[in-house]
Amino acid sequence: MTFPEFTAEQAQVVARAVRAIQEHAPACEAAQDVTPGAALALSHSGFTRLTVPLEAGGLGAGLGVFARAQAEVGRADASLALILAMHGHVTGAAFQGRSLPPHLLDAVAGAGVRGELLNALASEPELGSPSRGGLPRTVATPDGSGFESGLWFVTGRKTWSTGARALRWALVSAATPDGRVGRYWVDLRSEGVRVEPTWEGALALRGSGSHDVVFDRAPAALQAPPAASHPASSAWFWTAVAATYLGVGEAALDALRRYAHERVPTALGAPIATLPRVQETVGRIGAQLLAARTLLAHATAAWDAQPGAGAVPLIGAAKAVCTNAAVDATDLAMRAAGGGALTAALPLGKLLRDARAGLTHPPGEDAAFTAYGAALLDAPDRA
Structure with missing residues (x-):
């Protein structure tokens, strides 16, 4: 596949x-x-x-x-x-x-x-990831009555705002006056919006600029009333995460393969690519990444063929498999490269740090495999 x-x-x-x-x-x-x-x-x-x-x-x-x-x-x-x-x-x-x-x-x-x-801004300091439930502290106040209002004002703070300074627009999740959650279309260049630099010194994804965005009665002329979540939201987000970190793992394999051919220790008199230990490591990494890529291709093909709630659990499992494969790939590549992996001459240290970030995105491994396991138990004839 x-x-x-x-x-x-x-x-x-x-x-x-x-x-x-x-x-x-x-x-x-x-x-x-x-x-x-x-x-x-x-x-x-x-x-x-x-x-x-x-x-x-x-x-x-x-x-x-x-x-x-x-x-x-x-x-x-x-x-x-x-x-x-x-x-x-x-x-x-x-x-x-x-x-x-x-x-x-x-x-x-x-x-x-x-x-x-653009990005959807939902996470907050107290709330954490909205995937675990809870009402945001960020609030939206209409200038009229209800969702017929022509203008809303958003006040609050959003964390982990990937690409904050690069964004023009945000769909901001905020609590409505009746205690539900709506989404508000905010121009991040408008008054009442500021980026607070909170991402410096982050362990991973340092170039993503995932700072906090603070709203102080920021105007939102367009809004989506509270509504039940659609399966497409999970399917597309989980795929975005799975594929991005799969690429990180593949970059680690690329870097190790290049280094294995370039590194010629004096005592060996040949590239380390000739060593069985290095060959085994490259084989392990390659097999794990190919398995993860194939699973993700299968899961997304199932969704494209029949989008709906039934296709979501496999995508969640693919996310867990892809992010774990990226973590394993970068770790094994570091081990195989030895001391050279600790230097800036190789990208493996950065790739190792970035791959770890994949584990923090929902769904967590426990939730992903539990949901897929439940789906298999409900339909044991389907893989």
Whole structure:
């Protein structure tokens, strides 16, 4: 099982995004933030159009194509790839699940077509990840009455805001006056919005600029009333995460293979690629990554064939398998490279740190395998 092929235009925007990431990732890592040049390059790559439907001016990527694209940009750099992952999953899920009102879907599509980066901001200091439930402290107040109001004001703080300084728009989750949760379309360049730099010194994803965003009566002219979550939300988010970190693991394998051919110890008189121990390690890494990639391709193909709640548990399991494979790949690559892995000459230290971040995204390993196990027990004839 492999991912679907790109169309010619999809292949072009993915290639441009990879080049942009490769060019700007070192500066973002050094700055521990998204540089203005990186933000501009990501926008100009055209990647923001990838998951916008064809009829709305986009490139119409389904979940399998999106997964393939995210693995490629993740292989270039996890920090900047994750910014694109957030934009792509929010857009893809919104359109496939029709989880936003028509006027808000138009705004999301317009942002993607114009190259304006967006993200859904939901996590908070007290709340943590909203996947575990709970009411946000961030609140939305209408200037009129109810959701018929033409303008809302958002006040609160959101954490882990991937790509904060690079974003133009945010779908902000906030509590309504009646104690439910709505989503509000906020222009992050408007009054009442500021980025608080809280990501410096982070263990991983240093170039992602995942700072806090603080709202002080920030205006939101468009909003989505409280509604039940659609399966597309989980399917697209989990795929975005799984594919990005799969790319990190594949980058570690690439780096180890290059180093194994370049490193020629005097005592050996040949590249370390000739050592059985190194060959075994490369084989283990390659097999794990291929298994993870194949599972993700299978899971996203099942969703594309029949999108719905029944296809979600396998995608969650694929997320857990892909992130674990990335962690194992970077760890084994570090061990095989030896002392050289500790130097800046090899990217393995950075890849090791970035891969660990994949474990923090929902679903957690326990929830992912429990849900998939329950699905298998309910339908034991289906794998």
